Amino acid sequence: MKHIEKILHHREIKPTAIRMLVLEAMLHHDSAFSLSDLEGEMGTVDKSTLSRTINLFHQHHLIHSIDDGSGSIKYSVCRDDCQCSLGDLHVHFHCNKCGNTYCMESISIPDIPLPRNFRLENVNFVMKGVCAQCVR
Template sequence: MEVSVIEKKLAQKDIPITPMRMIVLDALMKSSQAISLSEFEELLQQSDRSTIYRTLKTFEKKGLIHSIQENNTTQYLMCHDDCDESQHHDYHLHFYCTECKKTTCLEEVRFENIHFPEDYLIKELKFVANGICKDCQK
């Protein structure tokens, strides 16, 4: 990924630019599916687990990525540009393949018109479907 694009994304979310943050964001932007902390460790062998974890938590807090918990594993995906520190707007379905164990966003399945009673403050919604992805069905 182009360095200027990565730096711009970090700057838009008011995240200080560091080499580690650029490397982690580059990996996330190149991935079409969710990435777990263990997968990041394999990908970024020169980095330690706690540094990667802190980077991911910073990204999540600032609305750059969102996390999905599936089978006792947390996986991370890029957010939409309109997500921020106060609220994530990723109201789409996440699909977990029971064969290859990968999670992907199904952007075409959206849940944007859900209305809650006014006296409920929703911080997070999780929409996850389990099944077999198109690649594993072949």
């Protein structure tokens, strides 16, 4: 649990028991997760507490959100050095077969020149196909 506390302190989040449990559950995911995924895993924690915790983690750049087109916002834990700025944005991959969404942190979103007087605030770059697990 010391590792969990350290992560929360790094993001200036007070390490309460529930926050530590939620972060521990998040860290067990190999792919992006939704609120309903966490609800299923943490049956004793009510939905509003989970939702508030997700919002807090998102505000402090501990997690980032992904709109993968599935109709459910997904989340993924950020790297320690991520500030969720435009320079930190990376591509995501959504598997059409299993429905999992993966962070492709090694693939940065390319710089796209915009017309004059346009200001970029966010980018959502999701590739879709079949993941390595489902190809087998």
